[in-house]
Amino acid sequence: MISVAVLVASALVPTVVCRMLQSMFLREMPRDPAARARRVDKFRRTSLFGGALMVLASAVAGALVADEALLRPWPLASAWFFSTLCMATAWVAVALGQRTNEESEAMSSLEVAGRAVQTSALWFTAVAFASLATGLLLPALPWPPTLSAVVCGALAVWTTAILSPWLLMLVSIWPIYGSRLTVRGVSWRLAHLPAPHPFLTHVAAVPWLRTVLVTDGVMTRMPERYWRTLVAFEAGENAESQLERTQRWLIALPLASLAFVAAGAAGEGDPRKLVAGNTMAVAFALYALWAANRQPSTKVSLDLGDPSPRDLARTLRHLPPSHGQAMPQTSHQSLGPALYDRLFALGHDPGPRRR
Numbered sequence: 001m002i003s004v005a006v007l008v009a010s011a012l013v014p015t016v017v018c019r020m021l022q023s024m025f026l027r028e029m030p031r032d033p034a035a036r037a038r039r040v041d042k043f044r045r046t047s048l049f050g051g052a053l054m055v056l057a058s059a060v061a062g063a064l065v066a067d068e069a070l071l072r073p074w075p076l077a078s079a080w081f082f083s084t085l086c087m088a089t090a091w092v093a094v095a096l097g098q099r100t101n102e103e104s105e106a107m108s109s110l111e112v113a114g115r116a117v118q119t120s121a122l123w124f125t126a127v128a129f130a131s132l133a134t135g136l137l138l139p140a141l142p143w144p145p146t147l148s149a150v151v152c153g154a155l156a157v158w159t160t161a162i163l164s165p166w167l168l169m170l171v172s173i174w175p176i177y178g179s180r181l182t183v184r185g186v187s188w189r190l191a192h193l194p195a196p197h198p199f200l201t202h203v204a205a206v207p208w209l210r211t212v213l214v215t216d217g218v219m220t221r222m223p224e225r226y227w228r229t230l231v232a233f234e235a236g237e238n239a240e241s242q243l244e245r246t247q248r249w250l251i252a253l254p255l256a257s258l259a260f261v262a263a264g265a266a267g268e269g270d271p272r273k274l275v276a277g278n279t280m281a282v283a284f285a286l287y288a289l290w291a292a293n294r295q296p297s298t299k300v301s302l303d304l305g306d307p308s309p310r311d312l313a314r315t316l317r318h319l320p321p322s323h324g325q326a327m328p329q330t331s332h333q334s335l336g337p338a339l340y341d342r343l344f345a346l347g348h349d350p351g352p353r354r355r
Contacts, residue, residue, distance in 0.1 A: 003067045003082065010058040010090040014051055018097025021047050026100070040100065051094035055087055056283050059123075062086030063276035075271035076135050083275050084124045092116045095196040106198040115196040121173050122164050123282060129159035130278040134264035135271065149264055153257035156278070160256075160285045165206060174213065181212070181228060183235040188212050190231065192219065203234040207293060245292075252292035256285035 025043035029036050063083035095116040096109060133152045141148040168174045169191050177190040188205075193213040195202065201217030212235050218227045259281040267274025 014093035047098040058090035059087035079275040115194040118194040125164040126160040130156035153260035156260040248292040252288040
C-alpha cells in the first residue's frame with residue numbers, strides 16, 4: 001500500500017508544484033518581450049531545479065518502499081525497477097507540468113512523456129550498473145574490503161560517465177547524427193538529446209566521449225551555420241590551463257568514487273538501501289562531472305578560433321523569441337562580462353547580467 005502511495009505522490013506532487021510555479025511566474029506577464037522572456041526563463045530554471053529535487057526524492061523513496069512481494073525473486077532488480085518507475089513518473093510529471101501554452105501546442109503530451117523517459121535513461125542505466133558493481137561484484141572480490149569498495153566505486157563512476165552514455169547512443173536512445181563537426185582540429189560527433197520541450201535550445205558537451213548533445217531547438221529550428229556556431233562555442237576549449245582542468249578532475253573523480261563507496265557501505269545486505277544509495281551517488285557523480293567540465297565564464301576565449309560575438313548575436317536572433325535570451329549559456333560556458341558587453345553592443349539584449 002505504501003508503494004502505491006509513493007508512486008501516486010511521484011505523479012501528483014511535481015504536477016501541483018509546477019502549476020503553482022506557473023501561477024506565480026506566468027500569471028501576469030509584462031508587455032516588454034525581453035522582460036517576458038526573462039520571466040519564462042526564471043520559471044523554467046526554478047521548475048527544473050525543484051523538479052530535479054523531486055525526481056531524486058521519488059527515486060530514493062521508490063527504492064526504500066519497494067514491496068516485499070517484488071523483492072523475493074530478484075531483490076536488487078526489483079528495488080531498481082520500482083525506484084526507476086517512481087523516478088520516471090516524477091520526471092514525466094515535471095515535464096508535463098512546466099510546459100507553457102506554446103509548448104503544449106507544439107508537442108503532444110504522449111511525446112513529452114516518451115522524451116522525458118528517454119532523457120532519464122542515463123540515470124536508469126547508471127544506477128543499474130552501479131548497483132550491479134556494488135551489490136554483486138563487491139562481495140565476490142577476493143581483496144580486502146576497503147580495496148574492494150574503492151575498486152567498485154571507481155567502476156561505478158566509469159559506468160556512469162562512459163559506459164552508460166555510450167550504451168544509450170549505441171542502441172539509439174540518443175541517436176547519433178551522421179555528420180561530424182571539427183573544432184580546433186578535433187572531430188566531434190553529434191548526438192540528439194530528445195528533450196521533452198520543442199523550444200528548449202540546449203547544447204551540452206561530453207568531452208571524454210568527444211560528443212556534443214544537441215536538442216531539437218538547435219538542430220531543427222535554426223539554419224545550419226548558426227547551430228554549428230553554438231556547437232563550436234560549446235566544444236571549443238577556453239583559455240584556462242591544463243593544470244586548472246586537471247585540478248578540477250582530481251577533486252571530482254575521487255569525490256564521485258567516495259559517494260559510491262558510501263552507498264555500498266550503507267546498503268550492505270539490504271537491496272533497497274543499496275539502490276537508494278546508488279541513486280543518490282549517481283546524482284552526485286553527474287553533478288561532480290558537470291562541475292569538473294564547467295569552464296569559468298571570465299575565461300571564455302574570443303580569439304579567431306572561436307565563434308565571434310557577431311556570429312553569436314546573429315544566432316540568437318534566429319531563435320524563437322521567448323528562448324533567445326540565454327542561448328550562450330550552454331552546459332558549461334556561462335555568459336562572461338566581455339561577451340555580454342559585445343553582444344549588447346551588437347543590438348542583442350542577453351538578459352540580466354550574471355556575475
